[in-house]
Amino acid sequence: MKVLLLRRRIQLYFEVLPLHLLLTVPFALQILGAIALIQWLSWQNLAQINAFVLCLAALVVSIYLGSAIARQIADPILQLSQAACAIANGELNQEIKVQGIKEIKILADSFNLMIQQLKAGFEAMEKTNKELEKHVEERTAELKLSEEKFFKAFWSSPSGMAISTLEEGRFIEVNESISQILGYAKEELIGKSSIELNLWVDERSRIQFIQILRQKAAVHNFETQFRHRAGTTKAIEISAQIIRLDGQPRLLCVCSDITQRKxxxxxxxxxxxxxxxxxxxxxxxxxxxxxxxxxxxxxxxxxxxxxxxxxxxxxxxxxxxxxxxxxxxxxxxxxxAKVDLGKYIHRLVGNLYSSYNSNANRIILKIEVESVPLNIETAIPCGLLLNELVTNAFKHAFPHNRCGKVHIALHQDATEQLHLTIWDNGIGIQADFDWQNSPSLGLKLVHILSKQLKAKVKFNGTNGTFFRFSFFELLYKPRF
Ligand SMILES: Nc1ncnc2c1ncn2[C@@H]1O[C@H](COP(=O)(O)OP(=O)(O)O)[C@@H](O)[C@H]1O
Ligand SMILES: [Mg+2]
Structure with missing residues (x-):
């Protein structure tokens, strides 16, 4: 290493040397010119000899000065050149100290600044590199851990699990549960496809499964039938998902034997x-x-x-x-469990109307009912109540062949409360009539049934006869 550096120094010295010569030559030429002039004047007298000595002295001084100036320029350049080489070799701790020529000093300062910036750049790069390396290490560890967890779950899962190739569906990995479901040993399954093993009972079901997988890249709770190794048929529920494993797209299948459930x-x-x-x-x-x-x-x-x-x-x-x-x-x-009360009212009132009104045009019947499904507990008292009041309207409201209207309505509001209205525009009942304490069986029954329905009752006998019952469907009371 030392030898290498030494060589490099020598090489640099030779590279700089021509610069010395370049700067020294004009001085030397000047001196030589002076000598030639002296010779031309010839060696005539002592004064001439003195002049020659002086010239010679001037020559020595000129050579010395030229060389000194050349060194002042060449040395910092040599220093710069050496520092550049050192930087190229990765040694960034360089600082150039130059005295003398202003321009070279500026150059050296810029060089020093450049070194500092380079150093800062390298340090930042090194820091980022280290952080990146740390991040990659952490991610690799996480990935390894999650892969370990996945395979732990895969091997010990009570559901049958298999990883297969995407194109041919060849099993790459299978767990113990799938071996049990299909009746094949792990070695018999690995490397084989479901077609080779003749697993699918219904070919159309297999095509449908592949179609869903192609469309959605996943299949959830697909029910089908697989052939067990023993030849029996098993009801199977499969879910499948395309995953990437070791950089390859694979099919992860999870299946359960639902034969018993079916x-x-x-x-x-x-x-x-x-x-x-x-x-x-x-x-x-x-x-x-x-x-x-x-x-x-x-x-x-x-x-x-x-x-x-x-x-x-x-x-x-x-x-x-x-x-x-x-x-x-x-x-x-x-x-x-439920009777459509609207439909029931149409049938019941229709029957009563035809049995009580021989003259169809005398009484106009208007039925406005919603379709409301009701349990038998509510429907029976409703039906009996309707029977009494509609019969009364046909029987008592229009004596002596009077004409009129009978209106029946059923509506269920947003709170699910039912409103049943029976109204006629007949003769009505006197104002002080206490219908709840009527001695006659019909209205007595109406009172009992309205209590059974827990209904709020509105009664008006002045302008025809008006009854409105507001109630909720009764809850079924378990008897057994
Ligand atoms: N819609 C009605 N219009 C006129 N009178 C009525 C009406 N409903 C009931 N009444 C009167 O109330 C009485 C009691 O009725 P109810 O208890 O049903 O007994 P019933 O129908 O057997 O007479 C009737 O006899 C009738 O006088
Ligand atoms: Mg009656």
Whole structure:
């Protein structure tokens, strides 16, 4: 190293040397000119010899001065050149101290400034480099840790997990759970594709799975069937996601054996269906029994001559029929737990209208009801209540063939409260009539049913007869 530097110094010295010569030559030429002049004058006298000696002295002084000036210029340049070489070799701790010529001093100062800036630049770069290295190290450690965690979860997952190639679906890694689900040992699965293993029971399902994967780059809870090694069929739920592993796109599949769940679901569905049929059967039988009772009353009334008693029989038959309709509607509908009250009102009022009004044009019926599904607990008292009040309107509101209107409305507000209105513009009931304490069975029943519905009742008998019941659907009370 030392030798190398020494060589370099020598080389630099020779590079600078011509500059010395360049500066010394004009002086030397001047001196030589003087000598030539002296010779031309010839050596005639002592004065001439003295002049020659003087000239010679002047020559020596000139050479010395030329050399000194040359050194003053060349030395700082040499210093600069050496410092530049040192910087090129990575030694940034250089400082050039120059005395003398102003221009070279400025050059040296600029050089020193440049060295400082270079040094600061290098230091900043080194710092950034170190930070970058630290960051890369941290990220690598994090990545390693997360990869370790992933594989820990992969191996110990109770769900079947597999990593396969994207194009052919060849298994690269499989866990123990998937081996158990499919009945193949890990070695039998790795390197094989699902097609080679003949896993998919339904080819269309496999195509659909690939289509979803292509469209969304992921598949969630895809239900299909896989063939077990033993030949049996397993219901499988697969979720898949494209991931990058070791820089390669791979398919990560998670699958669960849902065979048992599917069997239980089918059993549950079957039992639910069975219960629905049973419930329909019960409603059908209740309806039939009520119908038989109504028919029995009808048969019994054949022997009655008293018109008042006959009317009582008819009213009873109507009340039974009101309940019959509810059960009939229940077993005919999809929802066995709820009756559409709007639909029910249309049927019930329609039946009453046709049995009480032989002259269709005398009473105009207006039904404005919303479709409101109600449980049987609420629907039965509603139906009976309607039966009493609509019957009263047809029977008492328009005596002596008077004409008029009967209006029935059902509305459910935002709070789910129901508002049932029965109004007629008939003769009305006297103002001081206490309907809640009526001795007659019809209004007594209305009072009892409104209490059962926990309804707020508005009554007005002055301008026709007006009843409004506001109530909520009654909650089902479990009995078993
Ligand atoms: N809409 C109505 N218009 C006129 N009068 C009515 C009306 N509703 C009830 N009434 C009167 O109130 C009475 C009591 O009615 P209710 O208790 O149903 O017994 P019923 O209908 O068997 O007579 C009726 O007899 C009738 O005089
Ligand atoms: Mg009545």
């Amino acid at each position: 069997i239980s679901e089918a059993q549950l569905q079957a039992s639910l269906h069975e219960k629905e049929i049973l419930l329909k059967e019960i409603h059908h039988r209740v309806k039939n029994n009520l119908h038989i009772m109504a028919n029995l009353l009808d048969l019994q009334s054949d022997a009655i001559q008293d018109p008042k008693l006959l009317e009582v029989f008819t009213l009873c038959q109507n009340r039974i029929h009101t309940m019959t309709l509810i059960h009939e509607q229940l077993y005919q509908s999809e929802n066995l």
